[in-house]
Amino acid sequence: MTHEEIQQLAALDAIGAATADEVAELRRHLATCDDCRRAADELNESAALLALGVDPVTPPPRVKENLLRDVGRASARPALQWWLAAAAALFLVLFLWTASQLSDARRQVAQLKSDRDKLSAILNTAHVIQLAGQEIAPRASANVFLDPSQRRAFVFFHGLPLNAQDKSYQLWIIRADQVAPQSAGVFNVDANGNASLEVRNLPVDTMIKALAVTLEPRGGVKAPTGQKYLVGS
Amino acid sequence: MAQRIGLLAIRSRRLTTHPLRDAAVAGKTSDFGAAYDRYAPVVYGLLIRILRDPGDAQEILQETFLTAWTDARKFDPARGSELAWLIAMARSRGIDRLRAKQRRGQREEEAGREISIVRSNVDSAGSDPVAFREIRVAVRSALQELPEAQRSALELAYFDGLSQSEIATRLGEPLGTIKTRTNLAMKKLRERLGAFRSR
Numbered sequence: 001m002t003h004e005e006i007q008q009l010a011a012l013d014a015i016g017a018a019t020a021d022e023v024a025e026l027r028r029h030l031a032t033c034d035d036c037r038r039a040a041d042e043l044n045e046s047a048a049l050l051a052l053g054v055d056p057v058t059p060p061p062r063v064k065e066n067l068l069r070d071v072g073r074a075s076a077r078p079a080l081q082w083w084l085a086a087a088a089a090l091f092l093v094l095f096l097w098t099a100s101q102l103s104d105a106r107r108q109v110a111q112l113k114s115d116r117d118k119l120s121a122i123l124n125t126a127h128v129i130q131l132a133g134q135e136i137a138p139r140a141s142a143n144v145f146l147d148p149s150q151r152r153a154f155v156f157f158h159g160l161p162l163n164a165q166d167k168s169y170q171l172w173i174i175r176a177d178q179v180a181p182q183s184a185g186v187f188n189v190d191a192n193g194n195a196s197l198e199v200r201n202l203p204v205d206t207m208i209k210a211l212a213v214t215l216e217p218r219g220g221v222k223a224p225t226g227q228k229y230l231v232g233s
Numbered sequence: 234m235a236q237r238i239g240l241l242a243i244r245s246r247r248l249t250t251h252p253l254r255d256a257a258v259a260g261k262t263s264d265f266g267a268a269y270d271r272y273a274p275v276v277y278g279l280l281i282r283i284l285r286d287p288g289d290a291q292e293i294l295q296e297t298f299l300t301a302w303t304d305a306r307k308f309d310p311a312r313g314s315e316l317a318w319l320i321a322m323a324r325s326r327g328i329d330r331l332r333a334k335q336r337r338g339q340r341e342e343e344a345g346r347e348i349s350i351v352r353s354n355v356d357s358a359g360s361d362p363v364a365f366r367e368i369r370v371a372v373r374s375a376l377q378e379l380p381e382a383q384r385s386a387l388e389l390a391y392f393d394g395l396s397q398s399e400i401a402t403r404l405g406e407p408l409g410t411i412k413t414r415t416n417l418a419m420k421k422l423r424e425r426l427g428a429f430r431s432r
Contacts, residue, residue, distance in 0.1 A: 011419035012412065016328060017390040017397050041312045045430045046423045048317035050391055051324065052365055053372035054282045056274035063291045064273070068266055070295070071302045075260055 001025065003036055010040035014047035131211055131232030137161055140193070142230050144211055151202045153184075157195040160229060163188055163215060169195070169229065170220045174210040175203055181212065186220035209233060248314035248364065248429070257305030269298055271362060272316055276323045283327040283392055284334075293330055297323040313430070328394035368429045375425040383418040386411055 001009075009026045012018040018026065030037045127148060133140030139159040146153045155171060163169055168188060172181035182203075189195045202208070210233035214226040253272065256264035276297060280290035301308075301319055308318050376384055389395045389403070397415065401408040 008412075008416045011416050011423075012390075012397065014419060015387065015391040015415070016325065016394060017400075017415060019396065042423055042427075042430060043419060044321065045313040045317040046419070046426045047391065048313070048320040048324075049368060049372055049426050049429060050376075050387075050422070051279040051320040052275055052368045053376055054275075054278045056365070057278040057281050058274050059277040059291055059294055063277075063295050064266060064269055067269065067295050067298050068262055070299050071262055071265060074299065074303050075262070 001029065003033065006030075006033070006036045007039045007043075010036065010043050013040070014043040015050075129208075129211060129232050131213065131230040133159065134228050134231060136227050137229045140230055142213065142232070144232070146202065146208070148202075148204065151200070151204070153199040153202055155197045155199060157187070157189065157197070157213070157230070158193065160189045160193045160195070160213075162191065162193060166218045167215050167226075168218050168220055169213050170216045170224065170226075171197060171199070172212045172214065172224055173203065173208055174212065174233075175207045176209045177207055181224055183220060183222070184211070186216075248316050249310075251308065251310055251315040253301055253315050253319070254305045254308045254310075257302045265302060272319055273298070275316065275365060276319055279320060280323055280327045283324065283394070284331055286334075289330055289334070290327070293323060293326045297326060317430075324391070331394055368426075371426060371429060375422055378425070379418050379421060383414045383421075386414040387418040387422075390415060 006026060006029045009018055009022050010030075013023055013026055026040070030040055127146040129144040129146065131142035131144065137160055140157070140161075141159060142155055142157045144153050144155045157169070160169065168186045170186050171184040173184045174181050184199045184202075185197050187195045187197050210231065212224070212228050212232075213230035214224045214228055216224065216226045252264065253268035256262075256268050273294065277290060277294050280293050281287065284290045284293070297319060300322060301315075308315055376387075379387070385404075386400055389400045390397070395403065397411050398408055400406075401411045404411070
């Protein structure tokens with residue numbers, strides 16, 4: 001279509017006389033043609049001025065009253081929408097937080113499953129040493145699952161007294177080939193007196209003569225100084 | 234000097250302010266009410282002419298101004314005056330209502346009954362802004378200058394919402410002839426009212 005033909009369509013459209021197809025064709029053209037869009041705007045405004053050729057009629061006052069009442073309500077709406085938006089945002093944040101927690105939980109479950117698999121692999125071949133509570137903690141106990149093939153151990157402690165803030169429990173390995181006990185890790189117990197520890201780079205199990213747990217200054221020490229809580233061999 | 238006065242006079246006839254939009258954007262209800270007072274008689278007059286039913290016309294009038302309040306930011310002054318924007322919204326709603334009523338076949342029986350009420354409300358131009366009165370004179374004289382056939386093609390489309398083929402059928406003329414007449418009429422209107430458009 002030529003610009004002239006398009007402007008003829010615009011003239012029809014200005015008074016609502018263009019067909020749907022013509023309107024569609026016009027809109028397509030106007031989207032890319034500034035001259036025709038300007039002409040269309042002028043035609044639209046000229047058509048609107050036709051209304052001024054009609055006698056003006058004063059509407060009854062209640063139309064204005066109703067309008068201003070509705071306007072007041074419409075103005076109140078943005079505030080409501082603001083609250084809705086805020087609520088929606090909060091919901092979204094909570095949702096994302098929950099989703100992230102859920103994903104953390106899934107990761108933890110996956111981790112636990114992997115631990116369980118490792119553990120069951122160890123248990124099949126493990127060499128278990130039980131540690132017994134000493135005088136100071138007669139109810140305490142621990143199971144040490146040694147995995148010689150990987151030179152590691154999983155140790156589960158139970159029933160130990162809650163250690164003070166400035167103290168830590170320390171696991172010691174007493175080797176057959178050395179006099180001095182070797183530190184195998186430091187741990188704190190939970191409110192139930194339980195703890196677990198994974199020990200890596202263990203000496204080969206034939207070298208392990210015994211294991212013991214002492215209570216030491218927080219962070220542990222190079223050589224045991226405190227009382228023995230658990231001992232086993 | 235005379236030329237400058239002439240230019241100023243022409244400029245003053247253009248509808249370049251937008252009190253309705255400004256009031257709505259600023260959320261000033263009282264200013265919006267004042268802008269309503271300025272425009273409502275023109276818009277209501279148009280709706281009465283289209284619908285011939287004060288109840289329908291008042292409903293659409295209220296709807297149109299409420300839309301102007303909520304959609305004020307959509308009004309683009311670069312594309313025309315805010316009165317033209319209002320009129321276009323009102324006309325399109327008015328024509329939709331008219332068609333819906335015609336489908337229900339109500340118009341004929343109501344038209345005769347309401348006209349007398351409508352006429353008694355005609356504004357004596359007391360509150361009609363001077364600028365509008367001036368445009369009114371220009372629009373009427375432009376319409377008067379059109380050949381009768383062109384004027385009726387234009388009015389049947391604009392005020393009665395008839396399609397070009399409906400007009401052709403009603404007047405017993407070929408569709409092409411009606412389209413040509415409408416186009417010629419719009420072309421003249423665009424030329425004659427150039428001084429009153431917002432740009």
